[in-house]
Amino acid sequence: MAIKADKLSQILENFQQFLHKSLDDCEDFKQISKNLARLHSTLEQKKISVQIVSEKLALAQELYDLIFTNEQLKTVFELKFDTLVEVPEKSGRQQIASLKFKEIRDKNIEIRQNYQLQDNKTIAIGRCPESDITLSSKLYQGVSWNHLKIQPIINNSKITQWQICDLQSTNGTFVNGKRVEKLHLLESGDKITLASPNYGAGVAEIVFDLRNETINSKTNLEYWDLIDCDLMLIVIDSQEPLSIKEKSFIKNFDAGFISQQYIIAKLPNFQQDTQAEAIATTNLENLATWINNEVTTKELELISLYLESANNTGTDLNLEIDKKLLKTQTSFFKLLENLVKRQPENLLAKRLFIKLIAEVESIKPFYLNKIASLTQTIAAEEAKIASLNQVNWKEVSKSTITEIERGKDLLFKQIKSDLSQSKAAILDNYSKKSIIYTIQDFVDNLTPTITTQNGQKIIILKDESRPDFDDLNLSLINFCVNSLKTWTSKEWQKITNIYNNGGLNGFLKRTTHQINVVPNLFTSSPFTPPSDLDLEGNFLISFVGTTCTTTYKQKSLIGYIVKELRGNIMATLMPVMLIIPFIVSSKVSKNQIIGKFPQLFNKFPWLLGLVVCAIVYFLVNKYNQQNENDIEASVQKIKKDLANYYQSFTKNLLDKILQDINLALEIEAQKISDALETIDSTYLECLSDAEKQQLEIRNNLEQYKNQQKTLETELAEFNKLTKI
Known part of the structure; x- marks a missing residue:
């Protein structure tokens, strides 16, 4: 059962009152509150968003001009027209990781900045000018040149997670007050401080945030803007079969926001072209069959419509327009008028309700994370007391x-x-x-x-x-x-x-x-x-x-010789006495030898010299x-x-x-x-x-x-x- 506008209005007011009490707890709540206020304002304006789209911009323009001739619809419709765009692949819910940077400057002025993380990039933080996030040493105490990095990792379930790595900083990196030893796997809501376990003046605090988003607004913004409407009018030419692009869009576009979807088949003036009616009939029959067989997830209504306004044609040409064609316009206007006849804001409620769900879905994880964090903190504090005791x-x-x-x-x-x-x-x-x-x-x-x-x-x-x-x-x-x-x-x-x-x-x-x-x-x-x-x-x-x-x-050589000769004369002559008999070659007595010395020396004077030299x-x-x-x-x-x-x-x-x-x-x-x-x-x-x-x-x-x-x-x- 679709939600009513008055019920949605009450829900929006309740959520705004709830968020107003919690604005100081979470910076994101301020933005959510602003977004809900815009939704409430849109609901109160009661303007139905009507998106006219066609592969041929001229066809969309024709339908826009036709609807614009109806004064009643002009007051309740917010008309826009555009060409078809490619439908992006459905990615489902996506994880968006970001760093929320907080610091306290002079006079307790708190400054906040957001840095979105990419699944394929490591974020470096430190005083180095080449860091992804550079921290000035004049503002922050004890931050190292290359202090830390935050890098993505893929776990066994093929899900991206983020881990913090301290780069051997001098004063350390702290997560929720505890110093990081090498690596630490981050969880949503973790508070990172550099060089100090506590956040305060001169200390930077970085909050890691991980949230799931149903719509990836960064992928093909034109497409998401196109389907952000209450009524979708897809205009085709009945004289031509559906193109591949038209079939792809009709079959695959996301109708989550849209209350009503119509395919408007432009009819030609049969009075001017007799064969056009047969061609249109064949193409429309084929289109209806294709919709029944291929488009089973959407409630599409096929409407044949002559787009040229009777008020804008010449008097002579009015007679040439088939009355059936003019009747299609009357029926079409009546259909739209019936949609907005009583409470047009009820058409808005579906789209705004879905946006409301997307806005508030991050609130519960915030509380769960806060409660879980407090539970861990309480357990840690109780463990401290136990350890101290x-x-x-x-x-x-x-x-x-x-x-x-x-x-x-x-x-x-x-x-x-x-x-x-x-x-x-x-x-x-x-x-x-x-x-x-x-x-x-x-x-x-x-x-x-x-x-x-x-x-x-x-x-x-x-x-x-x-x-x-x-x-x-x-x-x-x-x-x-x-x-x-x-x-x-x-x-x-x-x-x-x-x-x-x-x-x-x-x-x-x-x-x-x-x-x-x-x-x-x-x-x-x-x-x-x-x-x-x-x-x-x-x-x-x-x-x-x-x-x-x-x-x-x-001692003197002469004196030594005289002393030696005087003291050792017999020892000196003994060798001579032994040698002479051999020299003279005769056997004589000792006295004879001594007596013959003078004769021997006279006969052999050289012998005396030899003896003296030897001594x-x-x-x-x-x-x-x-x-x-x-x-x-x-x-x-x-x-x-x-x-x-x-x-x-x-x-x-x-x-x-x-x-x-x-x-x-x-x-x-x-x-x-x-x-x-x-x-x-x-x-x-x-x-x-x-x-x-x-x-x-x-x-x-x-x-x-x-x-x-x-x-x-x-x-x-x-x-x-x-x-x-």
Whole structure:
């Protein structure tokens, strides 16, 4: 049963009153209220929308002119004519996704903007000028350059859904107050805030809206404008069979809005063309058959009509018009007059009622989403209270601090033990890796050089690997200092990253994780990373070196020979006594040999020279060997003294370094203790805040439940309005 105009008017008034109470809750309600006001105004004007359409615009114009001659119809009809358009494919209900952008500027002025989403495009949001939605850093706090993106996805049911992806922003993306971890599937009514969980001044809020629309007004606007009418008059030429375009339109156009649909077949003047009547009869019979067989979903009425007005023809021509044709006009006008005779607004009611349904169909999902959102919020708030009451945070925080302090004491005790072992290893005389061994090896590789100064021979040790150091002490000091620097750097690296399962950094990392017994309490670590070890002060001291030279007093060669001859004459002559018998080739006694020496030397004077040369050669070689042994002994003594000095020097410097390392460890221990005091203070503040939070949550819960009750009451009222 079709709805009456007075009933529709009452419904429109009821919906407008209902929306007026809820305008502050939803921005869309304002537009719906305006649209309903326009529908009400159209209903009160009682103007019937009549759409005349034809493949040939001239035919539509003729019917328009004919109807316009009727004064009664002119007052109630809103006439329009146009050509046929292609009927778009039926898409049914479509999802329309959009972002409703809200911000609060100065003086609490709220600004709103809408962005429609496309099924094949990802929306980027951030401070980058190339973003689809660019947010100024002057207006919004904490928004990253590339903050987030909203992208479409196709689920298993081939339905487009939308998900939000945080692009590792600095301050985060929040949906309904909860921070997004990577991806989050959006639902209609979700509230998105950037860099803050709460909406307010300097914070942008984006509301995701997803609604179903029966009519896709963006697809072929001409078509939807064409069928938005109360009466549809399709004009054809009876002298021609229906074209493919005409058949397609008649068969497929959407008659949802339309109260009455007529096919107006233009009849020619039979008096002027005798064959035209037969052609018209045949075409109209074929048309009626086609309508009965093919167009079963519409109530179409076929009307044969002579379109030329009798009032617009000449007097002579009136006599030539068939009376039957003029009668068709009379019948046609009577048909239209009967339609609007009593209450023409009832024809309007069907179209306006359908538009009313389309306008208000988004209201119920709004309330359902709001109620569902409040239900989730209430559940979340109740879960918060339960979680706050579930754990005794005071005991947990106290035990956490105690455990961390115990771990700190154990850490520094173990570090000092490892450091002591490392010191013992570097000073181990029996280890090739120790600095004691490397100093000895360095000294052993020094090259001795003998020079003469003021008539005295001096032995000087030199480092051939470092010719740039004239002073060997500088070379040795540099060697020892660099070795200790390397050891110190490695030890501090071990202290900070290796000793006792990760060193200081490992302990701080574990402790940072350990203190998060209260979720999200510490946004950053309260602990300060270990400082770099600065020991340059120990190495900038002017060190006192030791002597690297010794004076060597070399004996005179002549004096050495005389001394040796005097002390060892018999040892020198013995080889001569043994050799001479072989030379003279005769067996004689010892005394005879000695007595014959003068005769032998007179007879063989070269033999005397040979003996003297042999004795001198022997003594010179012995003299040189003695000098070399004395020099080597002097060099070894210098090297030993030098190695002992710098080994002792290294031990003393190492002790100073260890004192500085221990002082640095005490500073690091104090830094950790100070951080623990801060953590303990933060825990106490947190406990106080938790108590306040519980009170606030309970107050919020009461407000949420009241809001939910109000929404359910309004939804029940809306459901009553929709029961038609």
